[in-house]
Amino acid sequence: MDIVQLFFIFALAAFLGFELISKVPSQLHTPLMSGSNAISGITVVGAILAVNVDQGGLAAVLGFLAVVLASVNVVGGYLVTDRMLAMFKKKGGTGK
Helix, strand or coil: CCHHHHHHHHHHHHHHHHHHHHCCCHHHHHHHHHHHHHHHHHHHHHHHHHHHCCCCHHHHHHHHHHHHHHHHHHHHHHHHHHHHHHCCCCCCCCCC
16 A cells, blocks of 8 residues: 555544544443444554564564554553443442
C-alpha cells in the first residue's frame, strides 16, 4: 500500500471513531469500553505482524513499541472497566 492509501484509512478510522464515540450515552460507556478493549486486541495482533516484517531495524523497533503500547492499552482498559463495574456492586452482605 502506498502512503496515500494508508493515510486515507487512518483519517477514515479517526473520523468514524469520533462520530461513533460522541453519540454514545454515558450509560453505555462501560459496555462500549469493554467491547473496544476486545477490538484493541486486534491491534496487538497487527503489531505482532508488524514486528515480523523484514524491513530493517527501525521497523522492528516500531513494531515492538506498537506491541508494548497496544498491550498496555488492552490491560489498562480492562482494569478500568473492572473498576467501573465494581462501582455498581452492592455494598455489604445484606443479601438485598
